[in-house]
Amino acid sequence: MAKGITRRSEDYSRWYTDVIRVAELAEHSVVKGCMVIRPWGYAIWERIRDALDAMIKETGHVNAYFPLLIPESLLAREAEHVEGFSPECAVVTHGGGKKLAEPLYVRPTSEAVICSTYARWMESWRDLPILVNQWANVVRWEMRTRLFLRTTEFLWQEGHTAHETAGEAREEVARMLDVYRRLAEEWLAMPVRAGVKSASERFAGAEETWAIEAMMQDRRALQAGTSHFLGQNFAKAYDMKFQGRSGDLEYAWSTSWGVSTRLVGGLVMSHSDDRGLVLPPRLAPLQAVIVPIYRSDERRSEVMGKAAEIGRALEDAGIRSRVDDRDHVKPGAKFFEWEKKGVPVRLEIGPRDLDAGQAVVVRRDLGKESKETASLEAVPGRIGELLDRMQDDLFRRARERLETHTHEVEEYADLAGILNGELGFVKAPWCGNPACEEKVKEETTATIRVIEEAERDHPGRCVVCGRDSRLRPIFARAY
Amino acid sequence: MAKGITRRSEDYSRWYTDVIRVAELAEHSVVKGCMVIRPWGYAIWERIRDALDAMIKETGHVNAYFPLLIPESLLAREAEHVEGFSPECAVVTHGGGKKLAEPLYVRPTSEAVICSTYARWMESWRDLPILVNQWANVVRWEMRTRLFLRTTEFLWQEGHTAHETAGEAREEVARMLDVYRRLAEEWLAMPVRAGVKSASERFAGAEETWAIEAMMQDRRALQAGTSHFLGQNFAKAYDMKFQGRSGDLEYAWSTSWGVSTRLVGGLVMSHSDDRGLVLPPRLAPLQAVIVPIYRSDERRSEVMGKAAEIGRALEDAGIRSRVDDRDHVKPGAKFFEWEKKGVPVRLEIGPRDLDAGQAVVVRRDLGKESKETASLEAVPGRIGELLDRMQDDLFRRARERLETHTHEVEEYADLAGILNGELGFVKAPWCGNPACEEKVKEETTATIRVIEEAERDHPGRCVVCGRDSRLRPIFARAY
Numbered sequence: 001m002a003k004g005i006t007r008r009s010e011d012y013s014r015w016y017t018d019v020i021r022v023a024e025l026a027e028h029s030v031v032k033g034c035m036v037i038r039p040w041g042y043a044i045w046e047r048i049r050d051a052l053d054a055m056i057k058e059t060g061h062v063n064a065y066f067p068l069l070i071p072e073s074l075l076a077r078e079a080e081h082v083e084g085f086s087p088e089c090a091v092v093t094h095g096g097g098k099k100l101a102e103p104l105y106v107r108p109t110s111e112a113v114i115c116s117t118y119a120r121w122m123e124s125w126r127d128l129p130i131l132v133n134q135w136a137n138v139v140r141w142e143m144r145t146r147l148f149l150r151t152t153e154f155l156w157q158e159g160h161t162a163h164e165t166a167g168e169a170r171e172e173v174a175r176m177l178d179v180y181r182r183l184a185e186e187w188l189a190m191p192v193r194a195g196v197k198s199a200s201e202r203f204a205g206a207e208e209t210w211a212i213e214a215m216m217q218d219r220r221a222l223q224a225g226t227s228h229f230l231g232q233n234f235a236k237a238y239d240m241k242f243q244g245r246s247g248d249l250e251y252a253w254s255t256s257w258g259v260s261t262r263l264v265g266g267l268v269m270s271h272s273d274d275r276g277l278v279l280p281p282r283l284a285p286l287q288a289v290i291v292p293i294y295r296s297d298e299r300r301s302e303v304m305g306k307a308a309e310i311g312r313a314l315e316d317a318g319i320r321s322r323v324d325d326r327d328h329v330k331p332g333a334k335f336f337e338w339e340k341k342g343v344p345v346r347l348e349i350g351p352r353d354l355d356a357g358q359a360v361v362v363r364r365d366l367g368k369e370s371k372e373t374a375s376l377e378a379v380p381g382r383i384g385e386l387l388d389r390m391q392d393d394l395f396r397r398a399r400e401r402l403e404t405h406t407h408e409v410e411e412y413a414d415l416a417g418i419l420n421g422e423l424g425f426v427k428a429p430w431c432g433n434p435a436c437e438e439k440v441k442e443e444t445t446a447t448i449r450v451i452e453e454a455e456r457d458h459p460g461r462c463v464v465c466g467r468d469s470r471l472r473p474i475f476a477r478a479y
Numbered sequence: 480m481a482k483g484i485t486r487r488s489e490d491y492s493r494w495y496t497d498v499i500r501v502a503e504l505a506e507h508s509v510v511k512g513c514m515v516i517r518p519w520g521y522a523i524w525e526r527i528r529d530a531l532d533a534m535i536k537e538t539g540h541v542n543a544y545f546p547l548l549i550p551e552s553l554l555a556r557e558a559e560h561v562e563g564f565s566p567e568c569a570v571v572t573h574g575g576g577k578k579l580a581e582p583l584y585v586r587p588t589s590e591a592v593i594c595s596t597y598a599r600w601m602e603s604w605r606d607l608p609i610l611v612n613q614w615a616n617v618v619r620w621e622m623r624t625r626l627f628l629r630t631t632e633f634l635w636q637e638g639h640t641a642h643e644t645a646g647e648a649r650e651e652v653a654r655m656l657d658v659y660r661r662l663a664e665e666w667l668a669m670p671v672r673a674g675v676k677s678a679s680e681r682f683a684g685a686e687e688t689w690a691i692e693a694m695m696q697d698r699r700a701l702q703a704g705t706s707h708f709l710g711q712n713f714a715k716a717y718d719m720k721f722q723g724r725s726g727d728l729e730y731a732w733s734t735s736w737g738v739s740t741r742l743v744g745g746l747v748m749s750h751s752d753d754r755g756l757v758l759p760p761r762l763a764p765l766q767a768v769i770v771p772i773y774r775s776d777e778r779r780s781e782v783m784g785k786a787a788e789i790g791r792a793l794e795d796a797g798i799r800s801r802v803d804d805r806d807h808v809k810p811g812a813k814f815f816e817w818e819k820k821g822v823p824v825r826l827e828i829g830p831r832d833l834d835a836g837q838a839v840v841v842r843r844d845l846g847k848e849s850k851e852t853a854s855l856e857a858v859p860g861r862i863g864e865l866l867d868r869m870q871d872d873l874f875r876r877a878r879e880r881l882e883t884h885t886h887e888v889e890e891y892a893d894l895a896g897i898l899n900g901e902l903g904f905v906k907a908p909w910c911g912n913p914a915c916e917e918k919v920k921e922e923t924t925a926t927i928r929v930i931e932e933a934e935r936d937h938p939g940r941c942v943v944c945g946r947d948s949r950l951r952p953i954f955a956r957a958y
Contacts, residue, residue: 027599029592030553031583034546036596039611042543064521067513068585068616068632069569074509090548091573092585095631096620097566104510106547106571106585113508117515120506126807132518137547137616141575152574153547328605 003336007274012218017147019268022340023277026147026264033145033152037261040341041148043285044264045155049135051187051283052157052259055179061131061159066113068136069104075112078237084204085109088141090152106139111205111230111256114160115238122242122252125164129172133159148265149222149479156260162240162252166231169253173229176257177210180225188263189280189395190214190270191402192224193425193474195450200434203256207231213449213474215402216269219423221449221476224266227257265479271365271394277342278365280394281387288314288321288383289338293331293350307349310359310379317380319387339364344390345383365390406474412463415475419444425476429460429469436464440475448473482815486753491697496626498747501819502756505626505743512624512631516740519820520627522764523743524634528614530666530762531636531738534658540610540638545592547615548583554591557716563683564588567620569631585618590684590709590735593639594717601721601731604643608651612638627744628701628958635739641719641731645710648732652708655736656689659704667742668759668874669693669749670881671703672904672953674929679913682735686710692928692953694881695748698902700928700955703745706736744958750844750873756821757844759873760866767793767800767862768817772810772829786828789838789858796859798866818843823869824862844869885953891942894954898923904955908939908948915943919954927952 004022006014020026025041028034037045053063069092076082090106093099107113118130135157142152159176163169177194184190192212202209206228213221234240235251244250271278281287292307294300307323314321324334331348338346348360359379363370363386374382405424409415415428419440430436430448440463441447455472462469483501485493499505504520507513516524532542548571555561564587571583586592597609614636621631638655642648656673663669671691681688685707692700713719714730723729750757760766771786773779786802793800803813810827817825827839838858842849842865853861884903888894894907898919909915909927919942920926934951941948 027596029546030595031546031548031550031592034548036546037544039541039543043541045544046542062518062522063525064518065516065524065634067508067510067515068618069510069513071510087576089574090571090583092569093572094570094582095568096622103573104569113510116509117506139547143575155544 005274005276008217015274016269019272019277020147023342025268025277028147031152033142035147035151037155040285041264044267044279044283045261047283047285048183048187048263049157052179052183053135055183056133056157056159059175059179061133061161063134064132065134065136066110066117068107070107070110070113072103072105074116075105077112078205078234080233081111081205081237085140090139090141107136108138108140109256109258110134110136110158111160111234112238115234115240115254118160118162118252119239119241122162122240124243125245128162128164128242128252129168130162132161133157146265146479148268149262151261154260154262156258158256158258161255162235163254164242164244164250164252166253169255170229172255173208173210173227173257176255177212177225177227180212180227180257180259183259184212184214184224184263185395187280187282188267188270189391189398190224190266191395191399193402193450193452195452195455195474197450198434198437198448198473200437201448203228205230205233207233211450213476213478214266214270215405215425215476216266216479217401218269219401219405221425221474221478222262222266222269223449223478224263225257225259228255230254230256270398272342273365275367276340278394279342279344281344281391284342284344285320286322286343287319287387288345288347289334289343290321290323290347290349291331291334291338292323292325293348299351299354303349303351303354306354306376310347310349310376313380314383317384319380319383345386347379347383361386363390365394408472409463410460415440415463416444419446419475419477423477425449425474427455427472427474428463429458430471430473431462431465431467431469432471433462433465436462439464444475444477446475446477449476449478450474484753484755487696494753495748498751498756499626502821504747504756507626510631512621514626514630516634519764520743523746523758523762524740526762526764527662527666527742528636531658531662532614534662535612535636535638538654538658540612540640542613543611544613544615545589545596547586549586549589549592551582551584553595554584556591557684557713559712560590560684560716564619569618569620586615587617587619588735588737589613589615589637590639590713591717594713594719594733597639597641597731598718598720601641601719603722604724607641607643607721607731608647609641610638611640612636625744625958627747628741630740633739633741635737637735637737640734641714642733643721643723643729643731645732648734649708651734652687652689652706652736655734656691656704656706659691659706659736659738662738663691663693663703663742664874666759666761667746667749668870668877669703669745670874670878672881672929672931674931674934674953676929677913677916677927677952679916680926682707684709684712686712690929692955692957693745693749694884694904694955695745695958696880697748698880698884700904700953700957701741701745701748702928702957703742704736704738707734709733709735749877751821752844754846755819757873758821758823760823760870763821763823764799765801765822766798766866767824767826768813768822769800769802769826769828770810770813770817771802771804772827778830778833782828782830782833785833785855789826789828789855792859793862796863798859798862824865826858826862840865842869844873887951888942889939894919894942895923898925898954898956902956904928904953906934906951906953907942908937909950909952910941910944910946910948911950912941912944915941918943923954923956925954925956928955928957929953
């Protein structure tokens with residue numbers, strides 16, 4: 001066992017917090033339920049953010065910024081929305097040394113303030129669609145928190161769009177769900193199942209909530225992103241009206257969609273091992289670390305010089321790298337440190353390597369067994385190959401896990417057996433009755449994660465009540 | 480006068496809000512004192528942020544994120560700090576439907592929460608320096624707000640560093656002040672005067688506050704960035720101790736520094752004119768807009784095709800551009816719209832230009848008089864030149880204004896005459912007595928903006944009391 005890390009097989013939950021601690025990703029703060037995102041954790045979030053921001057812009061959206069504080073009366077205009085969110089809000093009652101005439105909620109999400117602003121921006125159908133995204137912090141009062149996965153304050157992006165027709169809004173919901181799927185799969189190497197939520201798991205105020213769900217190494221589900229079709233609910237509550245093509249005033253159709261720093265938690269639980277964090281190369285803030293090895297001062301400057309030269313060659317090849325040139329830390333300690341932090345490739349170079357014109361290269365995910373030597377000229381090319389392969393391998397392994405642990409059952413006993421046993425995703429027929437869904441939850445703590453598009457008209461008999469069913473949701477225990 | 484814009488000569492303050500409105504940079508929200516930063520305004524902020532973020536990283540800093548909410552008792556540990564900030568805080572008293580045991584302040588700045596975290600991160604001198612920056616929103620209750628310049632919530636970055644020695648901390652303060660100067664001058668084309676603040680204008684809890692001050696077109700000062708030497712004040716309050724080289728426990732020396740969305744306001748007031756916003760090309764989200772001109776449908780597709788081709792050529796040349804291909808808006812209306820939004824270069828192309836193999840190019844700051852034709856092959860190169868020149872010209876004009884309206888005086892009557900008259904920066908001898916500073920403020924509403932490095936030992940007689948003085952601060956009325 002690596003120092004300070006509980007084995008996964010022993011206690012998965014402690015392993016998770018240990019990895020976050022030793023990799024210096026985040027820590028609890030003095031403020032209950034709020035975390036400090038440490039530089040290494042924040043650098044990963046920055047890379048996720050930049051990748052997603054580019055995709056959001058490529059699909060025609062622009063960024064903007066809306067106020068943090070929302071008057072109680074404004075939030076209250078959409079009945080289901082306020083009912084869902086107000087119990088988990090932080091409330092500002094005093095400002096500038098005085099009691100406020102009206103309490104202000106710290107935003108738990110921004111539909112209220114954004115929709116009421118859009119109402120001012122739209123006059124005619126020519127002003128639509130409005131396609132805006134915001135990167136922001138939000139606060140939701142949480143009783144039981146867990147670093148990254150569930151914290152009182154978290155960072156996220158929230159897209160909010162308004163459209164002329166229901167069809168366009170639905171297309172937007174699907175488009176952004178697919179952007180999230182690509183972000184998860186292509187960047188985080190985290191395969192997901194996409195689909196629609198059941199009514200009980202819907203966003204407060206939405207007509208439909210779509211989501212992507214990933215499977216962690218302990219075979220629990222993690223909701224990794226949501227995309228909501230809001231119908232005309234918020235348009236009616238916040239007066240989003242425009243003059244339509246016919247000349248009549250019409251209500252807009254709106255959507256919202258978001259992912260958060262929770263993704264960093266998903267990343268940790270998808271790929272890391274008992275030695276610490278494992279980072280997908282595309283997201284790693286550092287892709288390769290170069291550790292110079294020398295015993296005496298004699299050949300130090302020679303080794304350091306070559307290490308720096310390799311570092312420059314890697315940068316030229318577009319590989320994010322660093323030479324760990326700290327004199328007071330021994331090479332072995334450096335190996336462990338970067339291993340814990342998940343840097344995809346380690347390169348070692350000492351006097352003997354120098355003489356042989358080569359360097360030693362090790363992949364983080366495969367460890368010692370992947371150790372190989374590469375001639376110095378070939379190093380940048382070889383590391384580039386290893387990074388690509390590692391990205392693919394992480395995704396492939398995670399997908400194998402997802403596939404192996406996705407079961408299709410017809411009988412309740414099988415469903416309950418898996419959900420109370422080895423866990424995983426269980427697809428089973430469901431009649432659509434919330435009572436049947438609730439029974440599964442009571443007896444297994446599992447919930448319906450999503451109903452995939454292809455499983456929305458798949459005839460069968462409800463696994464709970466035996467009545468005719470057309471839906472086959474994925475049931476799982478979730479974070 | 481452009482439609483909807485008050486002339487500067489008529490009412491400078493209304494002109495400012497008009498430009499922000501017609502350029503669609505920001506607007507007041509339903510939340511008192513808080514603004515909505517609209518997409519065009521936010522795109523400018525994104526470019527400022529990206530430029531500064533790169534400079535912050537180049538100087539060895541990393542980003543992280545700390546909690547929004549700060550317990551009252553934590554803020555209270557540094558006496559001057561809490562005294563300065565608590566009267567302007569928004570206070571959360573309820574969370575999750577219950578009254579909190581202890582009120583939480585929405586951060587007005589993050590020294591308290593960051594320093595108490597650093598205390599856990601430092602054990603020995605080897606853990607120093609800690610060089611961390613945060614991009615975040617902060618809230619300070621403001622009675623009189625003005626878009627971008629003074630809002631209850633604003634976006635900013637706040638750097639917080641901890642060092643082994645006072646000397647290193649002072650170097651850091653100077654380094655970051657210079658980064659801010661470069662950001663202002665090289666990106667915003669906004670020349671500044673840098674120096675130290677007088678005690679009355681110091682950050683609450685700091686030993687020294689350094690700042691850069693720009694001069695707006697109405698000759699008022701705008702504080703554009705601050706860098707604080709905090710001495711060991713916060714280290715003592717938040718227990719930032721480490722084992723020094725001698726083996727003894729020592730208190731760290733700390734700094735903090737920040738710039739905010741206020742810079743966007745400074746940008747507007749530095750360069751814009753009676754026709755709307757003028758953007759420095761390096762910061763403009765769009766550097767060139769291409770307006771296709773056609774009367775009949777006959778040659779529409781031909782003109783559009785060529786416009787698109789030019790657009791691609793500009794993108795290839797690294798110029799941020801867009802073809803305005805809206806059919807329902809007339810070319811003249813497009814001209815006005817992009818002029819109001821400050822896009823540096825407009826390119827017009829119609830059937831006759833097409834036949835002649837050329838396009839018409841106009842610079843935003845110079846208007847009609849700069850109209851010229853360029854052959855189509857030469858367009859990308861020519862626009863590149865115009866953008867460079869415009870960046871230089873905006874800076875040069877702003878610097879001329881700053882120099883022309885900086886006066887050196889020895890007599891009080893001259894000081895008061897300028898500060899109650901034409902305005903500007905007035906350098907005058909000051910004995911260092913706060914009573915003399917206060918008298919100037921009472922009689923002119925002007926304050927000491929900064930004392931430049933070279934004016935900290937410049938003998939004279941205090942302009943107020945006539946006693947010997949060594950300081951020559953810059954006095955000005957400020958935003």
